[in-house]
Amino acid sequence: MKQFMAMLSRNKNKDPPPAKLLDLAGQLCQDLQSSSPSLEKLVEAMLGCKHKMHFLTNIHVVRACVFVHVRNGRHDAACRLLEYCKAEEKKELVQLWHEIHYRRAMEKHHTDFLTPLQKFRCRKRNPPPISLCPEGLKSRNYSDEVRQQLRRFAAEVTTHPNKEQREGLARDMNLQPTQVYNWFANYRRRQKS
Template sequence: LARWKFLLEASAELEVPWAELVELSGQICTFLQDPQDLERFLTFLLKGKHSRYFLQHDEVFRAQVVVHMRRRRYHEACKVLEGLNRYSGKLKEEMVELWNEIHYIKERDRIRRERLSPVQKFRCRKRNPPPASLCPKETKSRNYPSEVQNQLRKFAVEVTAYPNKKQREKLCKETRLKPNQIRNWFVNFRRKKVKERFRGLWDSTSGQ
């Protein structure tokens, strides 16, 4: 910490802090294991005039969200995520996961359940999509390429609409989709088929 303190004092009168100071601050956020120590460090770090520069470091930004979540300050955590103004690929993916986790926790509290099923998680994500700060327009669409759609549809019709773990892993490799994307696609496919069957049954009954 000696080097960090030296750089902090050296940057006190500067408009922009030393880049090394920002980097060391991120490393400290990574190394601090005790939640209270991390929160005290962040409080001190972000109360000064250079806070916006520190928040440009992925580890500092991540730590701020995690501290809010640990304190069950979910509204504050969401506000921080909504303010993310850069699109670092790895950070963005992690922050989307944290956004979803926040809403999973809130949903579990609401229905008083310890766990959510995959379908409940899917519905939770649909009700609480990530903000534009985490999903820029060019990455917001969830439509998959037509060849991927056709491959999944063919598998569902010709093999099974309830693929097991091994089959899902194989589909992941072939389509380059993530496991949760494969799982959600089949959930949606089955739900659509159920609706179609009910619609057909209703039409045939009402026509008599």
């Protein structure tokens, strides 16, 4: 930590900062994850210097900054940080985005965990910004072709496929057997109403 702080003050006017400094910052953020006072001091130093945007290209630094902001109740600051950071690991950034909103929802409802439905609703209400996923969120719906095949099977064969039939359908359509099982359960439920 002392070595990093000394290196940071020595290189405060260099633009861009040396790669060794950025690597050391990422390593320290990983090492100090369990030591909150030291991590907080490190995050403060990185976010307070002019090389802030360079540090935010490292996913470990981003994660540490988000962790500190969320622990201090600054959810909006954590979200803003994710919006303008330049880390390449977009999938992890989207996951962090959701974690921030889960934490906010847990605090709002005074609970220690969220049910899968609450998490789903939280994700729907707080979609990640375009800067985190420019191609948009992955659709969880099956393609028209897959739905058509499943509907055809339900109409022509049975709405209650046995295990072998489900496994065969799953193999043919590149799905998991549980996905096929759930599709048929939902299909039967929709047919009732």
